[in-house]
Amino acid sequence: xxxxxxxxxxxxxxxxxxxxxxYGIVGCLDDDADGTEDAGDGDTTAFVLQCLKHGTxxxxxxxxxxxxxxxxxxxxxxxEWATLFAIRWACKRRGNPxxxxxxxxxxxxxxxxxxxxxxNLSLPDAATIASGLPSWTNVRADPNYPYGKVxxxxxxxxxxxxxxxxxxxxxxxxxxxx
Numbered sequence: 203x204x205x206x207x208x209x210x211x212x213x214x215x216x217x218x219x220x221x222x223x224x225y226g227i228v229g230c231l232d233d234d235a236d237g238t239e240d241a242g243d244g245d246t247t248a249f250v251l252q253c254l255k256h257g258t259x260x261x262x263x264x265x266x267x268x269x270x271x272x273x274x275x276x277x278x279x280x281x282e283w284a285t286l287f288a289i290r291w292a293c294k295r296r297g298n299p300x301x302x303x304x305x306x307x308x309x310x311x312x313x314x315x316x317x318x319x320x321x322n323l324s325l326p327d328a329a330t331i332a333s334g335l336p337s338w339t340n341v342r343a344d345p346n347y348p349y350g351k352v353x354x355x356x357x358x359x360x361x362x363x364x365x366x367x368x369x370x371x372x373x374x375x376x377x378x379x380x
Contacts, residue, residue, distance in 0.1 A: 212258045212275055212284035215250050221282075222289045222304075230292040250292075257288030264315035265325070273328040280325060283311040 219227055231246055261284045265274060274280040286308050293300040300308075317323040324330065343352050 210258070210271060210275075211254045212261055212281045213254055213288055215254070217281065217285040218250075218253070218289050218292070221285050227289075227292065230289075230295065230298075249295075253288040253292045254284075256291045257284035257286070260284065260287040261315065264312075264319040268318065268321070268330050269325060269328050270331055273325075273330075277325050277328040280328070283315065286311055 215227075227250075231249065261274065261280050262271070265280065269277070269280075286304065290300050290304055290308050293304065314323060318325065
């Protein structure tokens with residue numbers, strides 16, 4: 203199984219320990235109550251990485267359509283939410299309940315992420331993928347092209363670059379169609 207590089211995660215183990223304490227994380231990973239991390243028969247690093255991936259994915263499910271992963275990784279609140287979800291997943295791994303305060307914070311984060319997904323809220327320290335404003339594209343059908351006859355007339359279209367590739371009519375820059 204391949205794991206993502208740590209640069210694609212929105213939180214780190216240190217964030218989990220800062221929020222929930224090192225002893226709290228060890229308690230979640232200690233299967234035989236001897237005070238050391240066990241996390242079943244596997245590697246604890248792999249399990250913690252699974253927790254971090256889970257927390258990151260929970261944020262990406264709701265906010266990934268409006269923000270790029272780069273912007274989310276720079277956002278402090280997105281990292282905090284991913285950390286909360288990672289800790290909750292670690293706590294519930296053996297069917298144990300989470301602390302009430304952690305459940306309340308996760309519920310609040312989930313509500314805010316739902317509002318972000320709907321477009322009612324935005325992250326204060328992250329730029330959205332698209333502007334959110336309506337855009338237009340002027341096109342013309344050029345029979346000289348065997349494939350992709352519809353071409354974008356760039357000088358007359360929306361100046362903001364689209365989020366996808368377009369076939370542009372290079373001649374429109376030099377010979378206007380008016």
